[in-house]
Each structure stands twice: as C-alpha cells, then as structure tokens.
Amino acid sequence: MKERILFSSDCPSLGISSMHWFRKDLRLHDNPALLESFKNCQAFYGVYFLDPASVQRSNLSPNRWWFLLESLRDLDYNLRSLGSRLLVVRGQPVQEMPKLLDQWNIKRLTLEYDSEPPAKQRDAVVTHLAKNLGVEVIQRVSHTLYDVETVLETNDGKLPMTFDEMAKTAEQLGPPCPPCQTVDKTVFGACLTPVGPDHADKYGVPLLSEFGMKELKEATAKKYWTGGEPEALRRLSAALKKCAENDFEERGWTIDEMFSNDAHLSPYMRFGCLSPRLYYQQLALTYMKEKKSIPPATLFTGLVRRELFLHVASHNADLDKMLDNPLSVQFPWEENKEGLERWKEGKTGFPWIDAIMRQLREEGWIHHLARQAVGCFLTRGCLWVSWEEGFKAFDELQLDAEWSLNASNWLWLSCSSYVHGAVPWYCPVEVGKKVDPTGDYIKRYVPEVRGLPSEYVCEPWNAPLSVQKACRCVVGEDYPSPIVDHMEQRMICVQRMQQLSIDLGAKGERVTS
Numbered sequence: 001m002k003e004r005i006l007f008s009s010d011c012p013s014l015g016i017s018s019m020h021w022f023r024k025d026l027r028l029h030d031n032p033a034l035l036e037s038f039k040n041c042q043a044f045y046g047v048y049f050l051d052p053a054s055v056q057r058s059n060l061s062p063n064r065w066w067f068l069l070e071s072l073r074d075l076d077y078n079l080r081s082l083g084s085r086l087l088v089v090r091g092q093p094v095q096e097m098p099k100l101l102d103q104w105n106i107k108r109l110t111l112e113y114d115s116e117p118p119a120k121q122r123d124a125v126v127t128h129l130a131k132n133l134g135v136e137v138i139q140r141v142s143h144t145l146y147d148v149e150t151v152l153e154t155n156d157g158k159l160p161m162t163f164d165e166m167a168k169t170a171e172q173l174g175p176p177c178p179p180c181q182t183v184d185k186t187v188f189g190a191c192l193t194p195v196g197p198d199h200a201d202k203y204g205v206p207l208l209s210e211f212g213m214k215e216l217k218e219a220t221a222k223k224y225w226t227g228g229e230p231e232a233l234r235r236l237s238a239a240l241k242k243c244a245e246n247d248f249e250e251r252g253w254t255i256d257e258m259f260s261n262d263a264h265l266s267p268y269m270r271f272g273c274l275s276p277r278l279y280y281q282q283l284a285l286t287y288m289k290e291k292k293s294i295p296p297a298t299l300f301t302g303l304v305r306r307e308l309f310l311h312v313a314s315h316n317a318d319l320d321k322m323l324d325n326p327l328s329v330q331f332p333w334e335e336n337k338e339g340l341e342r343w344k345e346g347k348t349g350f351p352w353i354d355a356i357m358r359q360l361r362e363e364g365w366i367h368h369l370a371r372q373a374v375g376c377f378l379t380r381g382c383l384w385v386s387w388e389e390g391f392k393a394f395d396e397l398q399l400d401a402e403w404s405l406n407a408s409n410w411l412w413l414s415c416s417s418y419v420h421g422a423v424p425w426y427c428p429v430e431v432g433k434k435v436d437p438t439g440d441y442i443k444r445y446v447p448e449v450r451g452l453p454s455e456y457v458c459e460p461w462n463a464p465l466s467v468q469k470a471c472r473c474v475v476g477e478d479y480p481s482p483i484v485d486h487m488e489q490r491m492i493c494v495q496r497m498q499q500l501s502i503d504l505g506a507k508g509e510r511v512t513s
Contacts, residue, residue, distance in 0.1 A: 018039075019044075019108070019109050020034050021047055021110070022047065022075065024271060026072065027229045027272055028183040029278060030182070035187065036108075043104070043191065043192055044084060046079055048086060048088050056211055061397050062214075063222075063399060065208060066221065068271060069206065069207070070222075073227075078229060082188040110138045116314065117314070142276075145303060145307050148314050154169050154173055159314075159315060175280070176277050221365075225260070227273065232274035242263045244286055248287055248295075253369050258367050258436070266399075308408075309409070319404070319408065320388070320406075322416070329416045332500075345357070348482070351432065351479075353428050356374050357374055371413070375410060387410040387416055388410075394410070415497070429486065449471075461481065461482060
C-alpha cells in the first residue's frame with residue numbers, strides 16, 4: 001500500500017495536530033484514547049518514548065526489551081498500513097514532550113490512563129507542561145476493566161482488599177464497557193503523518209544492539225514468543241478454543257501447562273497488545289455460544305484478580321516494599337545471599353525448583369502455579385528470604401512483569417497481604433513428583449538429571465551413589481547438593497509463622513500460613 005506520509009519540511013502547517021502517547025497500549029483495537037486523537041485531526045503523531053541510557057542502566061532481561069521492541073515494530077507496521085508511522089523518541093517524556101508539542105504544533109495529546117503511582121506522578125507533570133502550552137490532554141481507561149474512581153464509588157470510598165471484595169464490586173458494576181472501535185482506514189480518515197527524510201535514524205524502532213545487547217545470544221525468549229497485536233489476537237483465539245475444549249474449567253496443574261504454548265496471554269496483556277475488555281468480551285461470548293447460558297462470575301476469576309491488584313496498587317506507592325507499606329505484614333526475614341543467588345540461578349539442588357527458575361530465565365515466563373511454588377520456597381516455605389528479593393528477580397526476568405501485579409503476587413504468596421484463609425505450602429519435592437511424574441519437564445531444563453530413573457529426578461540425593469555415577473549425576477559434583485533440608489526448614493518456617501501470628505494477634509492483626 002502507498003503510504004499517505006508527508007515530509008515535514010514540505011508541509012509546515014497542517015492545521016490541528018494530535019499526538020497519541022503509546023505506553024501500555026501497543027494496539028489499534030479497543031484503544032479509546034487513540035480514537036480521541038483522530039477527532040477533527042489533520043496531522044497525527046503516534047509516539048513512544050524510550051531512553052537508551054535508562055535501558056542500559058536497568059537490570060531488566062534482554063528478553064523483556066526484545067519483546068517490547070518487537071511489539072513496537074508490529075505497531076509501526078500496523079500504523080504504516082493506515083498511512084502513518086510510529087515515532088520512537090529517544091529520551092525521557094518529561095524532558096522531550098514539551099519540545100515536541102511545540103515543534104509539531106500539537107493541539108491535542110491523548111494517552112491511556114495509567115493507574116500506577118509512579119506513572120500517575122509522571123503523567124501529572126507532563127499534563128501540566130502540555131496545558132501550559134495550550135494543549136488539550138485527554139486520558140481514557142483501557143488497561144483495566146473498570147475505572148479506579150468508579151470502583152471506589154461503588155465500594156463506599158474504599159478499595160477492595162481481597163478477591164471476594166473485588167468480585168462483589170465487579171458484580172455490582174456489571175460487565176465492563178465493550179471494546180471500542182478498532183482504528184482502521186475509516187477512523188484514520190484524511191489524517192496525515194508528517195515524516196522527515198531522517199525518520200528511520202531519528203524515530204525508527206531500535207534494535208537491541210543500540211542498547212549494547214546481542215539479540216541472537218541474549219534474547220533467548222524469541223524462540224517461544226512473538227511480540228505484537230496480531231500474535232496477541234491469534235493467541236486469544238487459541239486460548240478461547242482451549243477454554244471451550246476444557247468445558248471452561250481449569251483442569252488442574254498438568255505438565256502440559258508448564259511449557260509455553262499458544263494459549264498464554266500475560267505478556268500481551270502487560271504491554272497492551274491485547275485489551276482486557278476484548279478478552280472479557282470474547283470469553284463471555286464464547287461461553288454463551290457453547291453453553292447457551294449466561295457465564296458465571298467464576299469464568300472471569302483471572303481478570304478479576306488482575307483488576308484487584310491493579311486497583312490496590314493505584315493508591316500505594318510503596319507496594320513493592322515491606323517497610324512503610326501499610327499492606328505488608330512486617331516479617332523478620334533473614335538475609336541469605338547464597339540462597340538467594342542459587343535460587344535465582346536455578347542451582348538450589350532441588351530439580352523441580354531449579355527447572356522453574358531456569359525456564360523463567362530462558363523463556364521469560366512460567367506458569368502461575370510454578371510462580372507460587374518458587375515463591376513459597378524463597379520466602380515462607382524454606383529459605384525465609386524477603387519477598388522483596390523475589391519481586392526484584394521476577395521484575396528482571398519476566399516478560400509479563402508489571403509493577404502492580406508482581407508486587408501484589410509476592411505479597412500474597414509470602415502471606416504478607418491479601419491473605420484470606422489458608423495459603424498452600426508447595427513441597428519442592430512432592431509437588432514436582434505429582435505434576436511431573438515422568439520428569440519430562442524437569443529434564444528439559446535441568447539436563448544434569450536427564451540420565452536418572454524417573455523416581456529419582458525430583459530427589460537425586462536419594463539415588464544410590466552407584467546410580468548417580470552411572471547416570472553422571474553425582475550430587476555435589478555434577479549437580480548441586482540441596483541448599484537446605486527442606487522438611488527441617490519447613491518446620492522452622494511454620495514455627496516462625498505461628499509465633500508471628502501470635503504476636504500479630506496480640507495487636508489485633510493476623511497472618512495465615
């Protein structure tokens with residue numbers, strides 16, 4: 001298709017100019033803020049801010065940056081099909097935005113509402129700067145199913161603090177607004193995107209090499225994932241088909257679910273390649289088509305839990321910390337640098353735990369129950385290391401790591417918050433035996449134990465030395481010795497949890513193990 005793009009030097013004045021600031025909404029479907037950009041618009045600028053210096057200073061895995069860049073390339077391709085382009089601006093938005101608003105004569109700035117405290121603070125500054133330049137600023141909600149303020153009003157001015165409270169609020173609110181119109185040629189209309197001859201060098205989507213990373217060597221997740229909106233929509237179809245095949249019931253924790261597959265959507269939700277409202281709508285429609293009945297609230301459990309965590313985080317800037325965090329129980333965690341490092345590297349000596357952590361490092365994703373298993377092991381189950389360290393590790397390694405969800409998950413699985421009733425303990429041996437009885441999953445990520453008979457894969461230290469030698473898996477030489485006696489540590493952790501519960505009970509608080 002021939003692009004309707006003008007060189008900026010050829011058209012100094014195009015009338016009303018709109019800018020849409022892409023962040024966690026890398027899509028054309030169900031993007032209400034983006035739609036606002038095209039109202040009475042003659043010149044459209046779609047921008048994404050990326051600061052190479054900040055990227056190089058961060059500790060985030062190359063996998064995450066690769067997924068983001070691939071999603072940006074896809075967004076640029078989709079905009080190009082409409083006759084536009086994505087402009088990736090190098091630099092920080094607070095510093096660069098005022099220059100661009102003035103340079104491009106922008107009269108309207110649109111952006112998706114971001115409920116996370118650091119983002120709200122940044123957006124408030126940018127909004128102030130924009131309004132001082134006479135720019136209209138429009139924000140719309142589409143990263144969550146419901147607006148935070150609406151949830152507060154429905155819940156008597158309070159944020160839901162448990163899943164049951166959020167589910168009750170969602171029931172009162174009813175189904176979320178349906179997805180809005182997809183941006184297509186009709187929506188884009190007569191808009192033009194001014195582009196200079198230096199666009200590729202100045203505003204093109206960068207390669208990982210621009211950040212000092214080697215894509216083929218370091219972005220190992222590319223073998224398992226493809227970024228972007230079309231892939232997100234394809235996976236949504238696969239996920240819905242799988243739901244129908246499973247009769248819309250979770251089939252438990254099976255080995256098949258441990259491996260990355262086409263039905264996993266979380267990275268696409270995190271970067272906004274997939275709208276939660278579209279997911280909700282299509283899930284409901286699929287259920288009604290197959291079951292000929294109204295879907296039960298339990299069908300949307302995952303989306304409601306996501307909603308809970310995002311809303312709670314919107315009003316707690318210290319959610320990722322234990323100290324000064326009103327939601328977190330103050331556990332007397334221990335510092336264990338060796339244990340933490342071995343856990344992060346997948347070298348604890350427990351093949352089940354090590355397989356999960358190695359998969360996370362290689363693929364950027366692990367099953368939600370696997371996250372609970374390794375989280376339990378690090379915190380209240382074995383090592384007694386602060387959940388804050390787990391939060392940092394997952395933030396570094398996960399493709400789908402989102403501040404609100406990551407912090408909330410760690411608060412919950414460590415019994416530091418969101419606890420309602422008992423939280424399970426995941427034995428690092430027995431759970432592995434139950435989920436992976438043949439050891440196929442473990443052997444995929446822990447090659448050291450591949451030669452062992454299946455009965456020893458989860459506990460190689462119990463194999464006779466002659467078997468260990470024959471299988472080239474001598475514990476302490478070919479594969480690490482267990483970092484702890486897990487049953488002994490379990491009892492120690494239980495005693496600590498019980499004592500903490502007694503202490504908190506005396507203060508009118510509680511913790512559940």
